[in-house]
Amino acid sequence: MKNILPILTLLFSVALTAQEKMSFSLDEAIRFALEHNRTVLNAENDIEIAKKEKWETTSTGLPQIDVAVDYQHNLKQQLSLIPAEIFGGEPGTFEEVAFGTKQNVSAVATLRQKIFDGSYIVGLQSAKVYLEISKNAKHKTDLDIKKAVIDAYGNVLLAEENIDILEKNKEILEKNVYETQKTFENGLEEEESVEQLQITLAGVESNLQNNIRLREIAYKMFNITIGAEIDTEVNLTDDLDELAVKNTVPGLAEQSFSIANNIDYKIAANNKRSQELLLKYEKSKALPTLDAFINGGYQAYSNSFTFLESDQQWLGSSLIGVSLNVPIFSSLGRSAATQRMKVELEKAKNNLKETEQQLHLELQQARSDYQFALEQYRNKKKSLELAERIEHKNQVKFSEGMATSFELRQAQEQLYTAQQEYLQSMLDIINTKTELEIVLHNVNE
Numbered sequence: 001m002k003n004i005l006p007i008l009t010l011l012f013s014v015a016l017t018a019q020e021k022m023s024f025s026l027d028e029a030i031r032f033a034l035e036h037n038r039t040v041l042n043a044e045n046d047i048e049i050a051k052k053e054k055w056e057t058t059s060t061g062l063p064q065i066d067v068a069v070d071y072q073h074n075l076k077q078q079l080s081l082i083p084a085e086i087f088g089g090e091p092g093t094f095e096e097v098a099f100g101t102k103q104n105v106s107a108v109a110t111l112r113q114k115i116f117d118g119s120y121i122v123g124l125q126s127a128k129v130y131l132e133i134s135k136n137a138k139h140k141t142d143l144d145i146k147k148a149v150i151d152a153y154g155n156v157l158l159a160e161e162n163i164d165i166l167e168k169n170k171e172i173l174e175k176n177v178y179e180t181q182k183t184f185e186n187g188l189e190e191e192e193s194v195e196q197l198q199i200t201l202a203g204v205e206s207n208l209q210n211n212i213r214l215r216e217i218a219y220k221m222f223n224i225t226i227g228a229e230i231d232t233e234v235n236l237t238d239d240l241d242e243l244a245v246k247n248t249v250p251g252l253a254e255q256s257f258s259i260a261n262n263i264d265y266k267i268a269a270n271n272k273r274s275q276e277l278l279l280k281y282e283k284s285k286a287l288p289t290l291d292a293f294i295n296g297g298y299q300a301y302s303n304s305f306t307f308l309e310s311d312q313q314w315l316g317s318s319l320i321g322v323s324l325n326v327p328i329f330s331s332l333g334r335s336a337a338t339q340r341m342k343v344e345l346e347k348a349k350n351n352l353k354e355t356e357q358q359l360h361l362e363l364q365q366a367r368s369d370y371q372f373a374l375e376q377y378r379n380k381k382k383s384l385e386l387a388e389r390i391e392h393k394n395q396v397k398f399s400e401g402m403a404t405s406f407e408l409r410q411a412q413e414q415l416y417t418a419q420q421e422y423l424q425s426m427l428d429i430i431n432t433k434t435e436l437e438i439v440l441h442n443v444n445e
Contacts, residue, residue, distance in 0.1 A: 036227030043138040050134035054127035108297030118284030159215035166208040193405035244426035261441040268355040279341040380425040387418035
């Protein structure tokens with residue numbers, strides 16, 4: 001029995017570790033983020049809040065019922081003076097008399113209903129627009145999170161690819177240094193050749209260690225972006241080169257553009273609509289309001305607390321009525337508020353127009369960036385192939401004594417630069433395609 005408990009503990013620990021490790025393709029990472037990212041969850045909560053506020057506004061125009069129960073106990077009753085001659089006293093004198101009972105209870109129920117209120121009608125329209133604003137904000141958040149996940153996913157893949165390449169470069173350089181060192185010791189090579197290769201090796205080793213640190217940061221950033229715990233162990237199943245090929249869509253840059261579908265335009269249009277309703281609300285304050293009400297209640301009176309007894313007398317009453325409120329003069333306060341809202345509406349119209357122009361410019365820029373990324377990817381791929389051939393030739397020449405270590409180092413540095421630029425060109429295709437799709441509203445919902 002003593003041996004079973006440690007084994008079970010170990011098995012539980014292994015199972016827990018296995019559960020914490022997660023694998024994601026890029027699409028899976030995006031779906032996970034849209035369900036677990038904290039910013040997305042808050043945007044969903046904002047929609048729920050808007051729905052509740054919409055009903056809260058609606059309910060103010062529906063019947064309202066209030067019940068009021070009052071109990072009064074006069075510790076000392078108020079006295080009134082009446083002529084004493086009423087009770088047979090002398091004319092000109094007065095007697096102190098207490099009217100009413102020491103205690104009384106009243107219970108009244110009131111039903112109120114709006115008949116006309118201009119601000120209520122505007123309020124209903126505003127609540128609907130507010131809900132649309134919340135939904136658009138959620139859509140905008142989803143797009144931002146998709147973009148952030150793609151960026152974070154790509155950074156992890158880039159770090160992994162960099163590390164793989166740097167480790168291979170390091171292995172080749174270590175072999176070069178070793179062979180050159182042996183050649184130098186045999187007197188067939190200059191010491192400078194060894195030193196040149198050692199300088200290159202030191203640079204590669206430093207870059208490798210830096211990328212290892214960056215990889216750890218990239219994984220943590222990815223976890224935060226998708227809404228997972230920061231130290232969760234994850235495995236990314238997509239390959240950077242495969243994603244670059246998948247995101248190479250030559251005809252995408254020529255796709256038609258409908259500005260009305262763009263989320264930034266929708267948000268700006270909603271802002272204009274909001275200002276229109278605020279102006280309408282200020283104008284509605286000058287309209288009369290009409291409410292109806294009906295109530296009924298009972299009162300009971302006693303000099304002692306007998307209100308719970310069956311023979312207590314209760315007196316009933318009820319009434320029905322309407323209440324009309326007509327605004328007459330506000331010292332030009334309503335006029336000033338209306339004029340202010342007109343200015344705010346003009347600002348919203350200007351912002352909408354500016355957003356429209358900015359989006360056309362963003363579209364042109366996004367198309368250009370994507371086209372450039374496609375061109376750079378092809379060019380960098382060719383450059384890498386050339387750099388690999390040049391470096392290989394210099395390796396052969398150096399081993400045969402036909403090239404100096406400086407020439408080999410130059411070829412190696414050129415190769416390392418080409419490798420980095422090629423990896424970056426793949427990442428640029430993925431990111432610029434996302435930017436273009438967002439402007440075109442061509443991102444899968």
